Amino acid sequence: MALKGNLRDFSITQLLNLIHIATKTGALYVEGGSDTVAVYFRDGKISFAQNANQSFDLLKILASSKKLKRSQVVMLQEKFKDLQPAELGLCLVNGGYLSQEDILDTLRAYYSGVVKQLFIWEDGFFHFEGPESAPEGNIMVRESLEDLIVEGARKLKEYEQLKDEIPSLEMALKFSDRPGTNMRAINLSQDEWRVVSYVNPKNSITQIAHATRLNEMDIRRVVYALLQAGIVEIIRPASGAVITPGRTFVAQDRDEQKSIVNRLIDRIRAI
Amino acid sequence: MQTQTVKIVVTGPFNSGKTELIRSVSEIDVVSTEKKITAEAEKVKESTTVAMDFGRITVDDDLVLFLFGTPGQKRFDFMWEILSEGMLGFIVMVDSTRPETFREARSILETFHAYAPTPYIVAANKQDCADAWDVEDMRVALRLDHSIKIMPCVAKKKSSVKNVLLELLFGILEEMDANRS
Numbered sequence A: 001m002a003l004k005g006n007l008r009d010f011s012i013t014q015l016l017n018l019i020h021i022a023t024k025t026g027a028l029y030v031e032g033g034s035d036t037v038a039v040y041f042r043d044g045k046i047s048f049a050q051n052a053n054q055s056f057d058l059l060k061i062l063a064s065s066k067k068l069k070r071s072q073v074v075m076l077q078e079k080f081k082d083l084q085p086a087e088l089g090l091c092l093v094n095g096g097y098l099s100q101e102d103i104l105d106t107l108r109a110y111y112s113g114v115v116k117q118l119f120i121w122e123d124g125f126f127h128f129e130g131p132e133s134a135p136e137g138n139i140m141v142r143e144s145l146e147d148l149i150v151e152g153a154r155k156l157k158e159y160e161q162l163k164d165e166i167p168s169l170e171m172a173l174k175f176s177d178r179p180g181t182n183m184r185a186i187n188l189s190q191d192e193w194r195v196v197s198y199v200n201p202k203n204s205i206t207q208i209a210h211a212t213r214l215n216e217m218d219i220r221r222v223v224y225a226l227l228q229a230g231i232v233e234i235i236r237p238a239s240g241a242v243i244t245p246g247r248t249f250v251a252q253d254r255d256e257q258k259s260i261v262n263r264l265i266d267r268i269r270a271i
Numbered sequence B: 001m002q003t004q005t006v007k008i009v010v011t012g013p014f015n016s017g018k019t020e021l022i023r024s025v026s027e028i029d030v031v032s033t034e035k036k037i038t039a040e041a042e043k044v045k046e047s048t049t050v051a052m053d054f055g056r057i058t059v060d061d062d063l064v065l066f067l068f069g070t071p072g073q074k075r076f077d078f079m080w081e082i083l084s085e086g087m088l089g090f091i092v093m094v095d096s097t098r099p100e101t102f103r104e105a106r107s108i109l110e111t112f113h114a115y116a117p118t119p120y121i122v123a124a125n126k127q128d129c130a131d132a133w134d135v136e137d138m139r140v141a142l143r144l145d146h147s148i149k150i151m152p153c154v155a156k157k158k159s160s161v162k163n164v165l166l167e168l169l170f171g172i173l174e175e176m177d178a179n180r181s
């Protein structure tokens, strides 16, 4: 039976669940855009994972999980040049730099991290090849899939909830003009600030997502956060040309511009 | 009729009084964002947060003024574009008691003006402090041309902040008239 398809139709969580329950051995390849992720399993557990676009540097990985010091890395790089990960791991353990458990713990987390990258893919061609095993020279682990499946399911559930909160991406946003409601201290991320810049009754949420290069999940998350903070409201989009960020004063007409400034002056005088 | 939103941006070095100024006139609690959080669940994606203030003055049903406070360093480049949309003008806050920050204030002013060639005004803040520099001395220190307005300011005092905002708005009107001829 060929296990292949697209993540659009069969989610990564469903895939992991299947591999887990059927205790499969083999390789799962997922291709999306320019990324290719390969995950190897033995008896339904992760043994190795790699993103083809991310170089695998064992010493750096160990350093970022604080198992090695940066200064040690420089020295070890020189000392153990050109070794395969498995040989290098052996040398590190034999040399007394760290324990085998240190290396395996770090790699379990690292390989899981590679798999987690897939959670945010909405699209991606996958195929499972059994009983292929990981490229030689790599360090294998045995990492159960249960935690990952739970985490993936949680993400999926969040997505479902966000869909309930923001049913249509064809709606537009406007700045909330009810003074003082719902405001509380929030931390706006870079994505959130980007979205704020496109808030305009003429821009649909879909258009904002395109302009800010956010995927469906992320735009919903950002809009939801801004709604919660009371900064924006959802409205039916106004017809007319889309206004994108630029340096223009909002009102085009000079008399209208002057009228705006004069109204501001009156208002501020009255404070 | 839709609500028109315009903004005035308040920039300047750290601790110059940006948050204080916005707080003095905003009708809502100022939303201050400080550089913190990266959501635990989102380790995959970087989420940079930036120190920023957000205040509001409602004029009427059709018009709302937003006040954005931003530190204005180079590394926040991506925000200039965001901030300059619908921006009427900006205020550069300078702490009059800390001449060691004047150079930075000057550089923020230049950067911001290059990105957004709108009217601006310099607010010589903390004029209530005994060791505050004189406004005209600051003009020289900041190398401000005589055409650029510099106003004494006490950000904690509403009346003082009003004057700064009004001065900026007058400048905006003047510029509109100048462009007409």
Ligand SMILES: Nc1nc2c(ncn2[C@@H]2O[C@H](COP(=O)(O)OP(=O)(O)O)[C@@H](O)[C@H]2O)c(=O)[nH]1
Binding pocket: B012, B013, B014, B015, B016, B017, B018, B019, B020, B021, B093, B125, B126, B127, B128, B129, B153, B154, B155, B156, B157
């Ligand atoms: N004496 C005095 N202190 C001020 C004034 N404006 C701000 N401060 C104080 O200066 C410090 C920095 O102000 P803040 O608004 O947080 O600066 P920001 O970093 O530019 O946002 C705070 O302790 C304020 O209370 C002022 O006009 N006079």
Ligand SMILES: [Mg+2]
Binding pocket: B018, B019, B020, B053
């Ligand atoms: Mg502040």
